[in-house]
Amino acid sequence: MALRFGCNTLYPHGRLPREETAFDLAAHRESLALIRSCGFDGCEFSHYQHLKPEEQTALRATCAELGLMPSSAHSWVPLPGAVANVAVALPRLHASLEGAARLGVSVMVLHSAGGEAEDRRNALGQTLRDLAPAAAKAGITLAIENCSSRADLEFLIATVDALALPAVGFNIDTGHAVLHGMTPAEAIRLMGHRLATTHLQDNFGKRDDHLPPGKGTIDWVATRDALLEVRYQGMFMVEISDCPPEREPLPREDTQAAHDFLHKLFGIRA
Numbered sequence: 001m002a003l004r005f006g007c008n009t010l011y012p013h014g015r016l017p018r019e020e021t022a023f024d025l026a027a028h029r030e031s032l033a034l035i036r037s038c039g040f041d042g043c044e045f046s047h048y049q050h051l052k053p054e055e056q057t058a059l060r061a062t063c064a065e066l067g068l069m070p071s072s073a074h075s076w077v078p079l080p081g082a083v084a085n086v087a088v089a090l091p092r093l094h095a096s097l098e099g100a101a102r103l104g105v106s107v108m109v110l111h112s113a114g115g116e117a118e119d120r121r122n123a124l125g126q127t128l129r130d131l132a133p134a135a136a137k138a139g140i141t142l143a144i145e146n147c148s149s150r151a152d153l154e155f156l157i158a159t160v161d162a163l164a165l166p167a168v169g170f171n172i173d174t175g176h177a178v179l180h181g182m183t184p185a186e187a188i189r190l191m192g193h194r195l196a197t198t199h200l201q202d203n204f205g206k207r208d209d210h211l212p213p214g215k216g217t218i219d220w221v222a223t224r225d226a227l228l229e230v231r232y233q234g235m236f237m238v239e240i241s242d243c244p245p246e247r248e249p250l251p252r253e254d255t256q257a258a259h260d261f262l263h264k265l266f267g268i269r270a
């Protein structure tokens with residue numbers, strides 16, 4: 001199977017204004033056209049939840065027109081870390097899932113809130129037993145992102161494995177891995193066959209910079225080798241930011257740099 005590469009929707013006008021609604025339908029369309037023009041095959045929707053349902057459906061059509069695969073959507077509603085928060089979180093998570101389905105993606109990325117272990121395990125169980133069947137029905141895999149330590153990731157993997165639910169996997173965020181004392185390759189091997197998508201992003205081991213791969217100090221050859229070793233079949237998704245450190249954002253330059261670096265890394269000629 002041909003390798004496929006994707007990039008998250010970055011605010012095409014530079015830094016995303018404080019009010020997320022500025023990233024409207026027109027700005028999303030510009031962002032998708034930019035991603036496609038840089039040579040990417042697919043996209044992740046980073047900020048989609050404020051869009052109207054008909055706008056989310058329209059973006060799916062825009063992707064089809066551009067020949068861009070809508071691959072994933074990033075929900076900003078975390079999986080609750082305490083049973084007391086499940087009732088509030090569930091309707092919001094279902095709304096995120098419905099939006100993701102309208103966009104036509106096959107993966108929804110989720111963070112997982114921390115908590116006391118037993119309470120958190122129960123909260124994850126209650127939430128995922130409710131959400132995962134709905135996701136499976138919509139053809140969407142839930143991908144839990146590594147946002148903390150190796151112990152946290154091992155806890156999440158053990159919890160998910162014990163639940164044995166359909167449509168639940170993981171998302172490797174390479175930048176988060178190094179900030180929490182792991183190499184991306186270690187985190188990828190821990191996730192193994194559960195790996196559903198990626199957030200390929202770089203930093204210097206100090207801050208969560210979300211730089212294009214190759215612009216920081218992550219070992220990308222080792223990261224690539226781990227992805228190939230676990231036989232990852234999904235899209236190689238980049239997650240860069242609209243607020244790079246100590247400079248103005250450069251949406252086109254950063255998107256193109258990410259694309260060109262990954263193609264070279266995987267030995268694909270332009």
Ligand SMILES: [Zn+2]
Pocket residue numbers: 145173199239
């Ligand atoms: Zn991420």
